[in-house]
Amino acid sequence: MRDEELARQVAEDVSAPGRGVLPAGKAYVESSMDARVQDLLAKEGWQSGEPWTLLRRDLAEPVQDPGVHVEVTGPEQADEWAAVLQASFDRSTFSGAHWHATAAGAPYADARCLTVRDERGEAVAVAIVWAAGEGRIGLIEPMGVHRAHRGQGYGRAVTIAAARALRELGSSSMVAYCESANVGAVATYRSAGMEQLSERRDISRNA
Known part of the structure; x- marks a missing residue:
C-alpha cells in the first residue's frame, strides 16, 4: 500500500511496454484508492477513473x-x-x-x-x-x-x-x-x- 520502493517498481513496470507487463496504447491498472502506486502513476499522466467496491x-x-x-x-x-x-x-x-x-x-x-x-x-x-x-x-x-x-x-x-x-x-x-x-x-x-x-x-x- 505505502511501500515506496515497491510502488515505484510497479509504476515503472506497467508504464514501460518493454517490461512485458502491459502493451503499448490504452491500458488500465486497478488498485486501492490510497495505494502509493496511484499517486506515482498520476504524476506520469495516468487518469483516475470511477471507484469500485470490493465485497x-x-x-x-x-x-x-x-x-x-x-x-x-x-x-x-x-x-x-x-x-x-x-x-x-x-x-x-x-x-x-x-x-x-x-x-x-x-x-x-x-x-x-x-x-x-x-x-x-x-x-x-x-x-x-x-x-x-x-x-x-x-x-x-x-x-x-x-x-x-x-x-x-x-x-x-x-x-x-x-x-x-x-x-x-x-x-x-x-x-x-x-x-x-x-x-x-x-x-x-x-x-x-x-x-x-x-x-x-x-x-x-x-x-
Whole structure:
C-alpha cells in the first residue's frame, strides 16, 4: 500500500511496454484508492477513473440453498446464457461466440458457468465463478439478472449459488467487484452474505 520502493517498481513496470507487463496504447491498472502506486502513476499522466467496491464472503461454513433451480452451463446453452447476460447490462454485446472464447481459455479449467431458471424454466440470471485452487480466493464475475426479471431475488439467488459452487471447488472465500455508483449491485451482493470492504479505482493510460 505505502511501500515506496515497491510502488515505484510497479509504476515503472506497467508504464514501460518493454517490461512485458502491459502493451503499448490504452491500458488500465486497478488498485486501492490510497495505494502509493496511484499517486506515482498520476504524476506520469495516468487518469483516475470511477471507484469500485470490493465485497467478500467467507466460505469456511456451508452455504445455504439459494432456493432456485441452478444449472452448470455447458456449450449447448452458450447462446441462451449470453442472451441473459446481454439483457443484464446496457450496451452489452456479449454473444455465444464470446462465451465459447471464454470457456476455451486456460483459466476456465477452474471455473463454472451458472444459470438460474424461474418456475417456468426460463433462464433469468447468470454468473461465472473463477476458482484459483484449494484454500484460495474465488471470484464471481460477471453476474447479471435479465432486466425483465429484476426485483424478484434472482440476483441474490445466483450470488448464493456462486458461493456454493466456489466452496465445492475448494475456495476459501468469494470476492466481487462492482462500480460503487451501482448501488443496486452492491445491495444485491450484500443481501447474499457478502461484506462490503474497501473501494478501489481504475487508473488508465490512453497512449
